[in-house]
Amino acid sequence: xxxxxLLLNQTWxxxxxxxxxxxxxxxxxxxxxxxxxxxMLLFGLVYANNINMRAGLDAAAAGILVGAAxxxxxxxxxxxxxxxxxxxxxxxxxxxxxxxxxxxFLGVVLSQLLLALLQVFMLYSMALLIGAQYHxxxxxxxxxxxxxxxxxxxxxxFLGVRFAKRSEEVVVALSAIGVPILVLxxxxxxxEIMPQAMQNLAQLNPILHMNQAFKGVAAYxxxxxxxxxxxxxxxxxxxxxxxxxxxxxxxxxxxxKNQ
Numbered sequence: 001x002x003x004x005x006l007l008l009n010q011t012w013x014x015x016x017x018x019x020x021x022x023x024x025x026x027x028x029x030x031x032x033x034x035x036x037x038x039x040m041l042l043f044g045l046v047y048a049n050n051i052n053m054r055a056g057l058d059a060a061a062a063g064i065l066v067g068a069a070x071x072x073x074x075x076x077x078x079x080x081x082x083x084x085x086x087x088x089x090x091x092x093x094x095x096x097x098x099x100x101x102x103x104x105f106l107g108v109v110l111s112q113l114l115l116a117l118l119q120v121f122m123l124y125s126m127a128l129l130i131g132a133q134y135h136x137x138x139x140x141x142x143x144x145x146x147x148x149x150x151x152x153x154x155x156x157x158f159l160g161v162r163f164a165k166r167s168e169e170v171v172v173a174l175s176a177i178g179v180p181i182l183v184l185x186x187x188x189x190x191x192e193i194m195p196q197a198m199q200n201l202a203q204l205n206p207i208l209h210m211n212q213a214f215k216g217v218a219a220y221x222x223x224x225x226x227x228x229x230x231x232x233x234x235x236x237x238x239x240x241x242x243x244x245x246x247x248x249x250x251x252x253x254x255x256x257k258n259q
Contacts (some may be wrong), residue, residue, distance in 0.1 A: 033122050
């Protein structure tokens with residue numbers, strides 16, 4: 001078996017196992033499916049009842065998807081996977097098998113990507129029903145979403161390996177830092193309505209650039225040239241997150257000894 005084929009087989013095996021675990025915990029799977037659709041419904045009702053805000057409905061759909069749904073499912077879900085597998089001792093056992101670190105990482109990415117596609121379908125099905133529209137290139141929008149998923153999973157891997165020792169810590173951490181980060185990322189309201197000091201601080205928030213990239217395409221029909229700064233930022237941030245995630249998994253034995 002060639003090296004590439006082995007990597008692909010191991011990647012699918014990891015992804016398949018994680019998806020089966022999600023399927024067995026049907027409540028969690030239902031939550032990940034309903035969460036984006038219910039948020040879109042709530043925001044849609046707000047925008048529908050205010051004619052002056054109606055124009056922001058398209059941007060709201062994009063922001064909820066990238067800044068909220070994918071944040072909690074891909075980043076939070078990855079941290080939860082790592083914490084749960086650490087509690088069960090799965091990660092330590094996997095390190096003694098021929099499984100490649102890259103294959104495990106890509107397996108987590110693939111499983112989260114499939115869940116992300118489910119969320120995209122649920123959210124935009126609801127968004128289109130209540131009058132939202134998608135204006136830009138589907139290919140460019142898909143590229144941005146792919147970079148966002150890779151970035152979230154990579155960062156989730158880093159945080160899970162380095163800091164999350166128990167599943168309960170994931171919920172506490174996301175509750176404590178998630179909402180402020182999402183607000184500063186322009187997920188729920190436009191950056192322009194924030195005080196200047198908050199706008200300056202928000203520029204350091206990667207989620208802001210994710211939101212601006214996808215909102216630019218989905219809500220305003222912008223081209224690759226129009227969002228070139230955001231795309232360059234996302235490519236760099238995605239590479240950084242992937243590097244941190246894989247390196248963290250490779251350093252797992254040392255991390256376990258020190259905790």
